[in-house]
Amino acid sequence: MADIPRGNRPLSPHLSVYRLPMAAVTSIMTRITGQALLAGLLLIVWWLVAAATGPRAFATADWVVRSWIGYLVLLGSAWALWFHFLSGIRHLCYDSGLLLTRDDAQRASWVLIIGSVVLTLITVILFAF
Amino acid sequence: MRYITPRKAARGLGAAGPSTGTAQHWSMTVTSVALLILTPAFIFVVATALGLPHHAVFAYFSRPYPAIVTALFLIVGMLHYINGTRIMIDDYADHTERRVAIIASQLFGWAVIAAAVYALARMALSPVVAPVAAVVVN
Numbered sequence: 001m002a003d004i005p006r007g008n009r010p011l012s013p014h015l016s017v018y019r020l021p022m023a024a025v026t027s028i029m030t031r032i033t034g035q036a037l038l039a040g041l042l043l044i045v046w047w048l049v050a051a052a053t054g055p056r057a058f059a060t061a062d063w064v065v066r067s068w069i070g071y072l073v074l075l076g077s078a079w080a081l082w083f084h085f086l087s088g089i090r091h092l093c094y095d096s097g098l099l100l101t102r103d104d105a106q107r108a109s110w111v112l113i114i115g116s117v118v119l120t121l122i123t124v125i126l127f128a129f
Numbered sequence: 130m131r132y133i134t135p136r137k138a139a140r141g142l143g144a145a146g147p148s149t150g151t152a153q154h155w156s157m158t159v160t161s162v163a164l165l166i167l168t169p170a171f172i173f174v175v176a177t178a179l180g181l182p183h184h185a186v187f188a189y190f191s192r193p194y195p196a197i198v199t200a201l202f203l204i205v206g207m208l209h210y211i212n213g214t215r216i217m218i219d220d221y222a223d224h225t226e227r228r229v230a231i232i233a234s235q236l237f238g239w240a241v242i243a244a245a246v247y248a249l250a251r252m253a254l255s256p257v258v259a260p261v262a263a264v265v266v267n
Contacts, residue, residue, distance in 0.1 A: 034213050044175060045203065045245050051186045052248040058183045066180065074179075078172070085168050088161040095158065127176035 022109035023102075029112075030087040033080035040077025043070065078123050083116035153212055160209040164202070171202035190252040203245040211238040 020028075043065055050061035064070050090108050093099045099108050131138075143150070174195045178186050190196050214234040222230050 031213075031217055034210070035217075038210075041203075041206070042241070045241055045248070048190070048199070048248040048252075049244050051183065051190065052251040055183050058186070062183070081168060081172070085165065088165065092158070092161065123172060123176070127172075 021102075021106065022113075023105040026087065026109040026112050030084060030091075033084045033087075037077055037080050037084065039073050040080070043073055043077075075120070075124070079116055079120040082119040082123070083112060086112045086115050086119075153215065157209065157212050157216075160205050160212070163205050164209060167198065167202040167205060170198045174198050187252050187255070190249060191255065193253075196249050196253045200246060200249050204242050207238040207242045211235055214238075 047058075047061045047065050050057040065074070090099060090112065093108075099105060178189050178195065181189060190199065211234055215231060218227055218230045218234065
């Protein structure tokens with residue numbers, strides 16, 4: 001509380017001088033991917049509303065979605081979705097008391113990073129050709 | 130000088146107090162399990178529909194499986210987004226800023242849900258375009 005005299009003690013230097021463990025990096029990435037997913041989601045919802053509205057609206061939305069920047073957003077969204085997906089599984093494990101040792105959390109972090117890339121590649125291979 | 134002790138001032142402010150931390154955490158758990166099922170299904174539906182001409186997209190989303198999967202994914206997904214964003218806001222913002230951010234994220238989330246449900250309902254229930262499109266698809 002503000003009204004307790006704490007003296008002029010030094011603050012612990014943390015985020016700026018501290019190498020984040022992978023578990024911390026992937027934890028932050030879960031939040032970032034969760035927010036970033038909005039880009040792809042809004043693109044798809046716009047495309048759906050345009051399809052329901054009529055041919056002219058659809059032509060515009062479909063052109064944007066299937067332009068190279070649209071595909072770039074969709075590709076990024078696919079990766080973000082799979083990363084968030086795997087991280088969600090890890091959170092369910094955490095809640096069940098699993099993967100809570102330091103080594104397990106580190107290893108699971110690499111599974112998230114590598115697994116999300118692999119799942120994205122599988123998605124692209126399955127659906128883009 | 131304040132006469133109230135720090136302990137008294139902090140009492141009831143935690144997630145287990147009169148706020149709804151437990152219910153919110155449980156909601157995140159339930160929606161995340163639902164999304165484990167819905168996400169692969171949604172990716173399949175969108176990947177199938179992308180690239181089709183307009184009448185075929187319309188016909189595709191007037192079928193029950195694509196329409197229901199897309200509606201469920203977007204509704205459950207946005208509820209998950211609203212609650213997940215609330216966790217971030219509670220971590221990073223305070224006071225008026227926090228309240229404004231919570232309200233804004235909720236209004237935004239429900240607006241997306243409304244837009245998605247409108248689009249899907251219009252395509253699924255449209256009596257005019259769907260039969261024509263179905264013939265073209267066949």
